[in-house]
Amino acid sequence: xxxxxxxxxxxxxxxxxxxxxxxxxxxxxxxxxxxxxxxxxxxxxxxxxxxxxxxxxxxxxxxxxxxxxxxxxxxxxxxxxxxxxxxxxxxxxxxxxxxxxxxxxxxxxxxxxxxxxxxxxxxxxxxxxxxxxxxxxxxxxxxxxxxxxxxxxxxxxxxxxxxxxxxxxxxxxxxxxxxxxxxxxxxxxxxxxxxxxxxxxxxxxxxxxxxxxxxxxxxxxxxxxxxxxxxxxxxxxxxxxxxxxxxxxxxxxxxxxxxxxxxxxxxxxxxxxxxxxxxxxxxxxxxxxxxxxxxxxxxxxxxxxxxxxxxxxxxxxxxxxxx
Amino acid sequence: xxxxxxxxxxxxxxxxxxxxxxxxxxxxxxxxxxxxxxxxxxxxxxxxxxxxxxxxxxxxxxxxxxxxxxxxxxxxxxxxxxxxxxxxxxxxxxxxxxxxxxxxxxxxxxxxxxxxxxxxxxxxxxxxxxxxxxxxxxxxxxxxxxxxxxxxxxxxxxxxxxxxxxxxxxxxxxxxxxxxxxxxxxxxxxxxxxxxxxxxxxxxxxxxxxxxxxxxxxxxxxxxxxxxxxxxxxxxxxxxxxxxxxxxxxxxxxxxxxxxxxxxxxxxxxxxxxxxxxxxxxxxxxxxxxxxxxxxxxxxxxxxxxxxxxxxxxxxxxxxxxxxxxxxxxxxxxxxxxxxxxxxxxxxxxxxxxxxxxxxxxxxxxxxxxxxxxxx
Numbered sequence: 001x002x003x004x005x006x007x008x009x010x011x012x013x014x015x016x017x018x019x020x021x022x023x024x025x026x027x028x029x030x031x032x033x034x035x036x037x038x039x040x041x042x043x044x045x046x047x048x049x050x051x052x053x054x055x056x057x058x059x060x061x062x063x064x065x066x067x068x069x070x071x072x073x074x075x076x077x078x079x080x081x082x083x084x085x086x087x088x089x090x091x092x093x094x095x096x097x098x099x100x101x102x103x104x105x106x107x108x109x110x111x112x113x114x115x116x117x118x119x120x121x122x123x124x125x126x127x128x129x130x131x132x133x134x135x136x137x138x139x140x141x142x143x144x145x146x147x148x149x150x151x152x153x154x155x156x157x158x159x160x161x162x163x164x165x166x167x168x169x170x171x172x173x174x175x176x177x178x179x180x181x182x183x184x185x186x187x188x189x190x191x192x193x194x195x196x197x198x199x200x201x202x203x204x205x206x207x208x209x210x211x212x213x214x215x216x217x218x219x220x221x222x223x224x225x226x227x228x229x230x231x232x233x234x235x236x237x238x239x240x241x242x243x244x245x246x247x248x249x250x251x252x253x254x255x256x257x258x259x260x261x262x263x264x265x266x267x268x269x270x271x272x273x274x275x276x277x278x279x280x281x282x283x284x285x286x287x288x289x290x291x292x293x294x295x296x297x298x299x300x301x302x303x304x305x306x307x308x309x310x311x312x313x314x315x316x317x318x319x320x321x322x323x
Numbered sequence: 324x325x326x327x328x329x330x331x332x333x334x335x336x337x338x339x340x341x342x343x344x345x346x347x348x349x350x351x352x353x354x355x356x357x358x359x360x361x362x363x364x365x366x367x368x369x370x371x372x373x374x375x376x377x378x379x380x381x382x383x384x385x386x387x388x389x390x391x392x393x394x395x396x397x398x399x400x401x402x403x404x405x406x407x408x409x410x411x412x413x414x415x416x417x418x419x420x421x422x423x424x425x426x427x428x429x430x431x432x433x434x435x436x437x438x439x440x441x442x443x444x445x446x447x448x449x450x451x452x453x454x455x456x457x458x459x460x461x462x463x464x465x466x467x468x469x470x471x472x473x474x475x476x477x478x479x480x481x482x483x484x485x486x487x488x489x490x491x492x493x494x495x496x497x498x499x500x501x502x503x504x505x506x507x508x509x510x511x512x513x514x515x516x517x518x519x520x521x522x523x524x525x526x527x528x529x530x531x532x533x534x535x536x537x538x539x540x541x542x543x544x545x546x547x548x549x550x551x552x553x554x555x556x557x558x559x560x561x562x563x564x565x566x567x568x569x570x571x572x573x574x575x576x577x578x579x580x581x582x583x584x585x586x587x588x589x590x591x592x593x594x595x596x597x598x599x600x601x602x603x604x605x606x607x608x609x610x611x612x613x614x615x616x617x618x619x620x621x622x623x624x625x626x627x628x629x630x631x632x633x634x635x636x637x638x639x640x641x642x643x644x645x646x647x648x649x650x651x652x653x654x655x656x657x658x659x660x661x662x663x664x665x666x667x668x669x670x671x672x673x674x675x676x677x678x679x680x681x682x683x684x685x686x687x688x689x690x691x692x693x694x695x696x697x698x699x
Contacts, residue, residue, distance in 0.1 A: 114542055114549035117561045129495055130561065131553065136677040138364055140552075150368060157495075157502045159367040162360070174550040181551075196548040 009055040013076035016058035053227040071217025081208035087147040103210030109203035128160040142166040142173030143183035237305035248275035260293035328426035328692035338460035348408030353394035356385040387416035395435040400680035406438025433688030448623030461694025471640025482608030498641035592636035
């Protein structure tokens with residue numbers, strides 16, 4: 001692929017409203033960036049302080065999924081549930097660069113609690129068939145997630161059902177008599193329960209969370225890729241910073257200390273002068289090993305960032321773009 | 324992407340059409356736009372991916388007709404007549420997969436016959452022979468007639484004495500590779516016992532009214548508000564049925580083996596029927612009537628032109644989006660990809676009842692674009 005040139009900015013689509021917007025801003029702020037909206041609070045464009053060469057578009061989460069799919073933005077933050085709903089071979093058009101750990105929600109199949117004979121998708125298969133035979137109509141599934149519903153039901157061999165468009169509150173459809181089943185996003189199941197619905201034991205279609213994703217349908221200039229590399233290196237450095245801690249021992253005890261932490265070095269801990277970088281989860285094990293070897297005092301600090309020379313995610317993207 | 328197929332030479336098309344005209348019947352002028360909801364009710368949600376859906380601001384969603392069968396059934400039911408014969412010719416529309424260049428808009432000619440047949444085997448043979456004659460007129464010399472009959476399988480299960488709930492599950496999994504084997508395996512396995520069987524016994528012993536009252540009480544005690552389109556009677560009925568099957572003997576290993584062997588039969592039709600008869604004899608099951616009907620059907624089809632050597636019977640044969648419940652067939656050519664039959668059809672006795680009419684229906688259709696070899 002030839003490299004497009006020019007100085008067009010890297011376009012990043014971020015959520016314009018709701019809880020996801022707050023979470024994305026909190027995440028970027030934590031990384032050391034700052035979303036600065038242009039044209040006041042309600043503007044739909046913004047810049048990121050600390051990331052020159054990038055331009056932010058504020059869109060709804062669903063529009064972000066669409067923009068990534070259709071190649072209208074380079075990057076976007078949105079839920080995997082919405083991306084997967086774009087259908088077909090999504091991975092040919094969009095690459096997930098990083099799961100962000102927030103915006104968690106499950107896409108689930110829920111049935112009325114009063115159906116005490118129904119627990120699994122296999123029960124649904126049975127019931128759907130009996131319903132068709134009795135009424136001549138198919139069991140109705142209210143959802144906004146047509147594509148994933150269809151795929152999931154097909155995987156379970158269920159054919160005797162119908163999807164009905166849900167306008168507004170999907171989970172209210174059974175109570176309103178508009179559907180028998182619901183496929184919807186839930187984080188706790190509380191709303192479903194409040195509507196007298198239960199999640200089927202094997203009814204989780206997708207465990208979704210927010211992702212930073214790149215559009216493969218977009219053309220990328222070298223400058224845009226460089227801006228992405230800068231963004232990713234900070235994002236990953238911040239995540240590693242939170243995950244790692246730096247141990248430092250007296251330089252005259254280096255030989256004993258290195259022996260004591262040897263097995264952690266084998267497991268991916270990083271050696272540094274008179275010290276080591278280890279996962280926080282391993283900290284107490286490592287310090288115990290050092291204590292047992294008579295090494296001390298050992299100081300521990302938590303780094304703000306741990307920058308790496310390479311980003312595996314950026315490498316993956318470059319490879320897909322043929323660069 | 325919308326692609327049309329190459330135009331069929333008018334003389335050739337007339338030859339393909341001739342057997343349908345000879346069959347007779349009222350010419351059906353089906354609307355191009357069909358109510359989406361009815362199509363999906365009939366064929367299932369999976370069809371949606373194959374439909375071109377159209378929506379105006381006011382009306383409910385419509386789809387470009389993917390075939391004529393549902394439209395013909397509706398027209399017949401609307402006529403109020405006990406029986407009826409319909410003939411149609413027109414474009415049908417089916418969306419292709421991403422990246423496929425299969426035509427999405429194509430010509431289809433067919434017939435549908437409604438009403439309880441005086442002689443089912445004769446009617447089946449007439450329709451299959453008609454499709455064969457039309458396909459032959461397309462000019463290909465390498466046609467094969469594939470035959471199947473889900474009804475025969477259902478009769479086999481019944482004759483074996485398989486519990487009804489089990490038989491239904493097996494029937495449903497019939498057309499799905501993998502699912503059927505899994506289902507058969509499950510029905511061999513010993514299901515849960517002990518726990519819950521006291522409730523099961525109570526449910527079975529209770530009268531229907533008592534059982535329903537029990538369910539109402541469970542709902543009330545657990546603070547459940549019933550929603551969804553199933554009645555208490557329906558839920559309790561299924562619980563009772565399940566309780567019953569838990570107490571009943573499952574498929575024995577020998578029975579499961581017979582079922583598996585039945586579904587693997589495939590080949591020269593009379594040989595397959597003989598093998599089915601042998602399996603039935605082994606099982607001590609009576610399938611004589613069904614097999615006799617099939618032998619007569621085959622003789623009749625062979626008598627009207629299709630050579631026995633071109634026929635193949637596959638016990639496991641089903642058609643996609645099929646509502647067929649009796650004889651079904653496809654006419655195929657090795658030159659065409661798998662899943663692209665030239666003609667096809669079969670008996671779908673139960674469908675009209677689902678649409679509000681009386682049972683009894685058979686039909687077939689041909690795609691002239693496939694019947695004619697490219698470049699001829």
